[in-house]
Amino acid sequence: MNTLKYCEAKDKFFFIDVRSPSEYEDDTIPGAVNIPLLNDDERKQVGTTYVQVGKTEAKRLGVKLISPKMPDMFEQVVDLKYKHGQLAAFCARGGYRSTYFASVFSSIGIPVFQLEGGYKSYRKEVMESLPKLNDRVTYIVLSGNTGVGKTDILHCLRSLGCSVLDLEGAANHRGSLLGSIGIGDCNSQKKFETNIYDQLMNTRDSYVFVEAESQKIGSVTIPKYISDRMKQGIQIFVEADIDYRVQSLKKDYILNADWKAESAKAMDRLNKYISRDKLEELKHEIMQGNFDLVARELMEKYYDPMYNFKSDKLNYAARFKAKTDSREAAGEIFKWYNDRVWGRCSDFI
Structure with missing residues (x-):
């Protein structure tokens, strides 16, 4: 699995936001499509499990919740690959969700890059560049x-x-x-x-x-x-x-x-x-x-x-x-x- 920075990916890659629908609705990279690994309720369940039980059980629950969705995700990713070419996935901070997504599809011959730092890195780009653009x-x-x-x-x-x-x-x-x-x-x-x-x-x-x-x-x-x-x-x-x-x-x-x-x-x-x-x-x-x-x-x-x-x-x-x-x-x-x-x-x- 390959990673890349936002400055390397913009204008060259099509972005897939794998965060939950509410995170996507709050803000995303313009043009990104939302393919959520977990919906809002499922994300809350995994987070609660992580805090109350531990990391391994949270991962186990995540895989259990995501697995039934993979056939539909496969169809979406194949379609996006055909239409847009190079794909890059991101989650909140470049953590488990985008790592999982990019790794799974790359392992079956559909290269998906991971955006280093996730949405947080894009947000940093916005906040640093906006005053300069304004000037x-x-x-x-x-x-x-x-x-x-x-x-x-x-x-x-x-x-x-x-x-x-x-x-x-x-x-x-x-x-x-x-x-x-x-x-x-x-x-x-x-x-x-x-x-x-x-x-x-x-x-x-x-x-x-x-x-x-x-x-x-x-x-x-x-x-x-x-x-x-x-x-x-x-x-x-x-x-x-x-x-x-x-x-x-x-x-x-x-x-x-x-x-x-x-x-x-x-x-x-x-x-x-x-x-x-x-x-x-x-x-x-x-x-x-x-x-x-x-x-x-x-x-x-x-x-x-x-x-x-x-x-x-x-x-x-x-x-x-x-x-x-x-x-x-x-x-x-x-x-x-x-x-x-x-x-x-x-x-x-």
């Missing part, structure tokens, strides 16, 4: 009131060839108190940082578009060195009429059949800012399907005053207006970007 870029920071479509604009800019850091995508959260509606739980802090690392690793130039954010996005926190760098970046502002913003929010928040109940429940998070009576009134309107009315009132009476208080203190390099759609606004920003960067690059310094 290499100048952020162009998109500010704008709720509903102007900043995230959609970022995606359009990416499609036009610009380098983009989508922090809300990295977090799986839209940033506001209601930002999880329709998209599930916020990512873990580890997965958030991994996603940022992955995006910055794939930037094509030194200017990176990013959306202005508070320090926290849902339950995760933007690393201070990134938020500080964003504050030092080039600030631009996007505005839009209230009707445009309502329709933009409707597209983002009415994503499934449960949007009414999910929205009404999420609105309780606004109880520090809105009276109980008003909240109940707005929740009633949501349950009646009156999204436009609620969105307009929340923006005009809550989000806009809070956002304008912060944004009015910034000196913007340029202002844009979203009129018809995000692609048009992105096109205007793209034109400005090309004129400034390629025409008078010194203006940014």
